[in-house]
Amino acid sequence: MPEDWNRALAIVAHPDDLEYGAAAAIARWTAAGREVAYLMVTRGEAGIDTMEPERAARVRQAEQRASAAVVGVEEVEFLDHRDGVVEEGVALRRDLTAAIRRHRPELLITLNHHETWGGVNWNTPDHRAVGRAVLDAAGDAGNRWIFTDLADRGLEPWDGVRWVAVAGSPQPTHAVEVAQEDVDRAVASLAEHRAYIGALSDKEPAEYAREFVTGVMDMLAGQTGGRRAVAFQVYPRG
Template identity: 45%
Template sequence: MSPVTPIEARSALVVTAHPDDVDFGAAATVAGWTDAGVEVSYCVVTSGEAGGEVGRDAAALAARREAEQRAAAEVVGVRDVRFLRYPDGAVEPSLALRRDITRVIRTVRPERVMTWSPEINWAFVATTHPDHRAVGTATFAAVYPDARNPHVFPELLADEGLEPWTVRELWLVDGPVERRNHAVDVTATFDRKLAALRSHVSQVGDGDGLDVGIRTYLSGIATRHGLANGLLAEDFQVVDTS
């Protein structure tokens, strides 16, 4: 796709399926946003309780993973972290989920929303979790048309006083490579991405080897988008939704 120039956003909402999704996919970009004065909020649809060993306490793991995500968010300058607590591994793009994400959009009123692509990344299917795609589908519907239409989920306006809101721009993470039309130079914020990832101790352990693996991946993205040798990048499909 042809490169795009994103809007000058002052507020953003990141909607993910699980704790740690944003840190693997976009934490360095988020750190750059907050450094530039963008007010960023996170909405995490599940609490990540479906992982871990057989026989683990799901509620305890959920609480631990929520705490890890809040700690990771602090590293990149995000202090507003909301959990919807849908069941991990069983997320569907239901009307209920669309309503709940619409509620967050109308509350936060972001100019930009980031979420996961509803499409399959055939180049790296290991990251194409069904929950990711379900959240992407529901979030896109919440961005357009739900959040801006007063006649969709009218109870949000009538009972909660949440006025319609139009999101101007949607950033999709981990979609098909050929659809990614914007790369962000994250060389300066790479260390904070690593620190955010290391906050998820239940998932990455001591983080041994994380630096090399993530650096190699981001270097490849930078090369693919024609950035100078030695730079690191995260890339996205950016869509005008205004």
């Protein structure tokens, strides 16, 4: 996995997406002094069946901020695209391009944009739309002739994105080895999504989170020599 970078921006569709994929790696990176910021395209308002959207948005934003803090991420932003019906297209690309120009990362992180999870379960439209838009916006951010209005707002082109790393991809190319303390922080980070987990499972959030996080890593163990790691599909940019 590339290590010669200092600033990353993680862009995903929903609160909790990073905790289900990349949090242990992010914990390792922030502990090493790297800067990581989060951008959620939605506020997760359609994610809890027993909670009306306006309240769910408030709850899930608070849970996401608490979750990010556990792995050393201080900056968490939310866009206002509608949860469940994120539209892939120019408007989304413009918003992501603006964020990339604002944060000026070398590494972008996102979640699986492929049609399935491991060729078995169908991926959701929001994940697919956002992941693909991240890949597109990585290039858009550096082209001064695309979204020219952004420069008028002080967002000058940024062609410094060197890689896009996709967590949860069924086609991983790289892995970040993590220590037990990184795993523990990732578990605690996921467990902060208490209301969301409570709607999914009867288990205590900490128990649910540990089973999920360690279960994913154990599935990768055969490809990592038995070491715990987080896998990514990495797209280098020329």
